[in-house]
Amino acid sequence: MTTPNGPTALRRIIAAELRRLRMASDLTQRQAAEQTGIDPSAMARYEGGVSSMSNPVAEKVFAVYGVDAERNAELLDLVKRSRKRRPKGEERAVVWEPVEDLIALERDASIIREVAIQPMPGMIQTERYARAILGRGKLGADVVEDHVQARLSRATIVTGDGHVEYWVVLHEAALRCAVGGAETMRDQLAHLAELSKRPNITIQVLPDSAGAHPALSGPFKLLRFPIAPEYGIVYLDYLTGADYLDEPEEVAQYDDAYLHLIKMALSEQASLAFIKKLSKELYS
Template sequence: MANPQSPSVYRRILASELRRLRSGSGLTQAQAEEAAGIGETSLSRYENGTNSMSIPVAEKLLTLYGEKQPRLGQLLELVKASRRRGGGQGLRGIIPTWFEDLVALERDASTVQQFALRVVPGYLQTERYARAVLSGGLIREDVERHVQARMARTLLLDGDEPFEYWVVLCESALRVLVGGRDVMREQLEHVAEMARRPNVTIQVLPDSHGAHASMNTEFQVLSFAIAPEFAVVYMDYPTGSLYLDVPTEVEPYHRAYTHLIKAALSDVQSLDMIKARAEELT
């Protein structure tokens, strides 16, 4: 699924959950359509993510499947999100349009698993490090607004219910002197501080490990508590992004991430390496 509008991704999340709930109820599509009083083949389009549902139709189906508050209300909010266009409210005009979908999805994610090669991920970046990364890339105009947008995304790891963040970070990302020694030392100290948070797990994949499961590809896997069978893989490149949400496409990334976790140092060993590298730059 390349370059989707975020509402279509939300329709996919709902489609996955509708299929699971109907299967659990023991109803066929035709039986569910008749019981909910909706047209023939309508449910097929909802379960395929082709069409968005109205709130009344969604409430009929979810009630039919036995959903009750508070989860019923949560699912209905997801239905509303599936009908809106644009996911980067508040950041539109700053972030690229192809990035808006990720901004929308990460706000609702319960877990984000990320693999990073040579740059500390955006969620963990300091302001000075982010400025150096953005200044050295393709974005040469309005860098400060992009920096502030990136800083706003780091707040997703704060709050009352932040998502669980697990990152496997290649050792090379600790060694590339982005912004110089002072900026890099500050960045590594910040990563070490973030690693102590209960919702953050950071593992370093040492260069000495050699070949691994994702040599040339960085990626994120976003999962959602409201739809446990659904996940989205996100990857980007200089001028765009790719979103995968078909189970057969997502599964290889789950497997790759499992291998990366096994190959990486433990979180305790990783923290020691990060602190040691920061001390080298003092």
């Protein structure tokens, strides 16, 4: 089982950084094309995330923009990975197809912000909870198991070396939805309590008593990247697919919504107490 390379997702990040570097150099797109000897239409495709650059072309561009050696190496690695394709005959990763780009983005992110109504976000699910969620359909046992292991592998993005800052707002509904029964939920809520001790993970609960809130239209995930600090992506999923929003104006609206939600939610300490209290009341 392999992790998707997500070339389309990586091109989005590169495109954003190309635009930022060009503007920081006070060049128009046409001027940048002239100085690098790149066809203007090709430059537009690179900055639009439509086409992948070769590394020699990327080196020309970064030289014109005055990128230092360390950052140049980081960007060239990203450029190389953006061209990578799954070898012919190689098995696809066992994940829901619309989430393949998300996996690549999560692995390159430095900050992940998430709002969940129900169920629990995949990144903080226990194995038993994930199995209960994924086994509710018509998939065979072997396929369910592959999906469970793929989900647990994704969780290491935030539970591994801690390089990703993960902040989640959990609606009370996620805590009350008895996925898998009392024992599964008791373990899941204990898992949340343990995760909350990690320095890179913040868990806040949005109680029912908060009333109307900015996520009434649905959950969402915000991602930021060290390689392109001014760039952000909002991920939204639904029954039959997923959307990726990266227009700055749209991302800013979700940023504002998230800031509003963390103000409405219980503090970290109060959230932990709430989780423990609810576990005792509902699942002991």
